Amino acid sequence: MVEIDLDITRAKTLPSKFYIDSQIFQSTISKFKSNWTFVGHTSQFDENSIFPITINQEQLIITKSDGEFRCISNVCTHRGMILQTEEECKKTLICPYHGRTFSLDGRLKNMPGFENAVDFPSENDNLPIFDLEIWNDLIFVSQDPELSFSDWIKDVNERMSFLDLGKMAYDSSRERYYTINANWALYVDNYLEGFHIPFVHKDLNNALEYNQYETELFETSVLQIGIAQEGVPYFDIPEGHQDSGKKIAAYYWWLYPNLMLNFYPWGLSLNLVKPITVDTTEICYSGFILDKELLGKGAGGDLDKVELEDQFIVESCHLGMKSSSYKRGRYSPTMEKGVHHFHRILTDNND
Template identity: 50%
Template sequence: MPDVIDPDIRRARTLPSDYYTSEERLKESLAKFPDYWHFAAHRSQFGSSNVIPIPHLEGMLGEPMVLTCEEDIKCLSNVCTHRGMIVADSQCDVKSLRCPYHGRTFGLDGCFRSMPEFGGVENFPSKSDDLFQFPTLEWNGIIFCGKVPPEFSSFIDELENRLGWMPISSFEHDQSRFRDYEIRANWALYVDNYLEGFHIPFVHEGLHGVLDYDNYRTETFEGGVLQIGMASEGEQTFELPETSPDFGSNVAAYYYWLFPGLMLNFYPWGLSVNLVVPVSPERTRIIYHGFVGDDSMLGKGAGADLDKVEEEDQQIVEATQRGVSSDSYDRGRYSPKREVGIHHFHRILTSEREIDNHLWSQMGDD
């Protein structure tokens, strides 16, 4: 079978339009999601609480999950082992998790603690009465979790090499930056749009003014893409340390995308996280979380007016959804100069990747 997307961008044609419209293609795409790490939360989101439900991952992985923080952070199944009720429905500070249906309680480590009216039940409680625990990974205060993610996570090395100098773990969650949109477009179309700066001069007049379009850079790595927005003359930039591989450049923003739908946008003021959650072939939820590191940098440069940029992008993406749904359109071609990020995404999305170093077997053994 030839590749759906030719590895040579000069020969390649873009993603067939049924990837943006058909239920079956969406199911195929969703089947890949468990093989990747996903953003769960930033440590600062705990605040004074110790339990955070993470419902966006239910849309990505089909699993209600909850983060708990005791000595360490755990990602537990949020499904009661009695009859399947959702255990925690909101962020809270508790000593134990108590199912609201019939009162079964669990420790914050997920272990079964007590259950009313269960006298005489044989072989009870057993290991299967504990809440299931999923793998977690933390980098600089950012917590990732997954269903069967790979043990070796090269994206962490990529982030560390580039941004290890940034005090990301001390960034503070800013509730006023939270946004939750539902757009009328396929999730992959939203990702496509994110992965190129090609449209900036056409769609984002304001952003175009602060970015140096000619020096916009795109780099690909396993499972992701980095775009670097350079600042126009006199616009706000990072103060990069000598240890940064970009030392000496006028970087205005680092835009990291990790398959499938995680966008980590770093600006001199902090981090804006965008989560792309498929709802149906033609509906997608976009969730924004903001984490501020230096509030004196807010309101300037590439990260100044994110609502406006988002609105401009959503209009384009929704109109493009109408276009790709037409019978007369199927596929296009890529710009080798400006669309390597999208090409990389389409290669990942359509590849028959086998991951053989799953944590799954380890999880099943204990």
């Protein structure tokens, strides 16, 4: 469909139609089901929890029963009614339309009026189950994974192994939900470069050494590293680790297509970029604490301010995409490697 030149010095950016064309949007989103999506932290779920979620226009439920987490369909196998709309704790799912009953592992338990139905119940009457993985108490699901979860997360896992991620504590006060008037990919584009920091984020620019900002590319992820200015908290990285000796204030990981894991000395700020329509996106923030004393300091200090500064830019660029005078741009070969990599992955996946 669209070619992004492998050579960044020659390449042109994604054409504007990618960000505003509903058909391109639908076809991109339909492929999201082969990716992994974050859904929550294990501590958010009590026994017999039923937690409905919408992922990439798919209606799903996360359940916990007998200590086990599952991801099942939220669509009744009878005539397609949505089974659960509110978060609740109970042992069975009962369809509000005609009373079909399921256990929390998705098995059909009971259905009135089907006594004479032939070959009933069959496997097809159970609720479909999707893949679910837990990584340091963070829960991820996929409907049809192309990459195994361990392959998808392996670069983050290796690089961040010096942190005790198993000790991260979920902090509900750090949850944020923003709906923005922009295409999801514009939000990702903006995240993938530190080029704009001196122009857009004046306070953050005082925490990071702009000239030492680094970008590393991986198969399906991008890592950006922010080096601390004098007096700004940085990670204590043990000898033997490849980053040992560096004063790193932030590791900014993006994992294809829409997950951002921002590690700061205080802990992890996780952002999920949920495409809603071609020109509406929901940004979900979650926070997990490793060192309370360092909260509010340094590069990960005032995230709300940085977020609003980014949203202003992204919404404005979305208006720019609708202009007949803009078709596509070019990349800075030194500062926009991450954006170029994202566009290459995106267009490869949309062939």
